[in-house]
Amino acid sequence: MAWEQVQKALKDHLGDSIYNLWIDPLECVSYRADEVRLACPDRFYRAHLDRNHLATVQQIVTELSGNDCKVILCDKETAILPAAQPKGQLRLPHIPERKSVVRALHPRYTFDAFMLGESNLLAQSACKSMINGDDTVGSCLYINSSTGLGKSHLTHAVAHALLADSPQTRLRYVTAQQFASEMVRSIQSRSMDTFKSVYHDHCDFLLVEDIHSLQGKKKTQEEMNELLDALIKSGKRVILTANNAPRDLKGIDNEFRSRMGAGLVTTIQAPDLATRYRIVEHKAVQSGLNLEEDVISYISQQIQGDVRRIESALLSLSAKATLAGGAVEMDMVRDVVAEIVGLSTNLTTTLIGEIISREFNVSYKDLQSRSRKKVISFPRQVAMYLGRKHTEESLGEIGKVFNRNHATVLHAVKVVSELCRCDTSVRRQMEILDRKMAEM
Known part of the structure; x- marks a missing residue:
């Protein structure tokens, strides 16, 4: 941010007469991230x-800088000149001064640390495309998911990438509540012109x-809608x-709803x-x-959905293992998981x-597909067989999981049962697999 930007905002706020009399004569002798020193006549x-x-x-100054930048007045005769600027690349006059305003970023929430899967691949790819200015996604990306599935991780990763690789980009990263x-x-301070100018x-x-926290806040929705449009x-x-x-x-205005959905809308699944x-x-x-490996498998099988619960379990496990002398026992793991998600x-x-998708190295999506390839159809039949054996679900309910009917499930049970009878390896x-199911 430059003093010229502050002058323009003050002129809009105070009017020409007051500005020309009391602001224009000021001389900015020092402008740092935490302090602005202005010399008076x-x-x-x-x-x-x-x-x-x-x-x-x-x-x-505070609104434009985005931090607690203190304004200090001094007399021109006693003004302290700014210290010599450190050597480095100078900004060309036509290049906007970099001033990004971001929330405190989690140091580990980067793209490298983001665990990719079928559930979040599109959202991650779209974020990278936005950073690179790829027109495929468009100018607006909308990401939605339940709590703890990676929305914040991705937005922090975008901010990290922009600040590191595109420092000239003026980034503003806020919550909807902060914006409101x-x-x-x-x-309240009658400075809406300045507020609009900032964004x-x-x-x-x-x-x-x-953005859901703006539900019912009609005025804020109107302002955000105008901002998105601009x-x-x-x-x-x-x-x-x-x-x-x-x-x-x-509680969202239809025009604002339409504006948010104008670009790519993607969902992060569990x-x-x-x-x-x-x-x-x-x-x-x-x-x-x-x-x-068996401990990792147990935790990943038992704790589903919110990834923060996995973090909580590992934190608790680390503390208990330290108190127990560093050893991680399976009974300790079961106790920790039970504290997080309840009983088994x-x-x-x-x-x-x-x-089964993990055991046979096929994707869960493949098991639900119409493919009849043996490398997919056999694991699907095994899953149906085990579902019938270890759950109380009906044939129809089991079939629905794999986009099949009850007759297909019945056939799968017969096929696997026959193979168990005549094929030792199967x-x-x-x-x-039965032992693994019994341990859960």
């Missing part, structure tokens, strides 16, 4: 400005989290996150078993835990399908 001028207009100057609070303060004129990339039309990029798709948000396994493995290393998870055909394989 004399001490009488300084006293009047301090009494009548300093609060307004301070407010606008800023707007309310601007209305409309000094923003190249906008990240807004938890940014998108000018080729700027926007990423929004929420807990539901635009069409499912309650991670499948294979992705959860990699998440547990990765986060265990980060926590300094050396876990055996009831086995379902869906969970069995995820386990029988032993089923015995191993």
